[in-house]
Amino acid sequence: MSKKHSVLFICLGNICRSPIAEAVFLRLLKEKKQEQNWDVDSAAMGDWHLGLGPNERTVVTLKKFGITDYKHIVRQIKQEDFERFDYIFGMDHQNMSDLDGIKPKNCHAKTVLLGEYDPKKELIIVDPYFGNDMKDFDKVYEQCCRCCEGFFNAVTGS
Numbered sequence: 001m002s003k004k005h006s007v008l009f010i011c012l013g014n015i016c017r018s019p020i021a022e023a024v025f026l027r028l029l030k031e032k033k034q035e036q037n038w039d040v041d042s043a044a045m046g047d048w049h050l051g052l053g054p055n056e057r058t059v060v061t062l063k064k065f066g067i068t069d070y071k072h073i074v075r076q077i078k079q080e081d082f083e084r085f086d087y088i089f090g091m092d093h094q095n096m097s098d099l100d101g102i103k104p105k106n107c108h109a110k111t112v113l114l115g116e117y118d119p120k121k122e123l124i125i126v127d128p129y130f131g132n133d134m135k136d137f138d139k140v141y142e143q144c145c146r147c148c149e150g151f152f153n154a155v156t157g158s
Helices: 017-031 056-064 093-102 134-156
Strands: 005-011 038-044 087-090 110-113
Touching: 005 017, 005 093, 017 038, 017 056, 017 134, 056 134, 087 093, 093 110
Parallel strands: 005 038, 005 087, 087 110
Antiparallel strands: none
């Protein structure tokens, strides 16, 4: 049996972007019958929402696109995550700067912007939290779909 791949999606609060990315990637793995070959999680940089679920607008967006079985409790990134995961994905430059600030030297995880795998080359996945438009959440969802598929194909050679 081959080694499991592992990914951690992070964003500022773990209530909007990273849960959407996690849910999208889990659905992609299910569709490709690859769930058993992957360890997937998401986490926050900050501690504001620990123990809570995703933002209600995140849940509405996921349901709108047919993801109705996603369960999530906010957690904060830990030092052990840098050894547990192969890839830790940030959503924007601030996430990457924050990751670089806590990443141990010579750690196992590769830290990278999820947007680097976007075939449309939209590098940054903008935080929709402070906006009032559900279209911002739709855009995050669409970006995550493209990026997650691009990443999966790059890793698996599909």
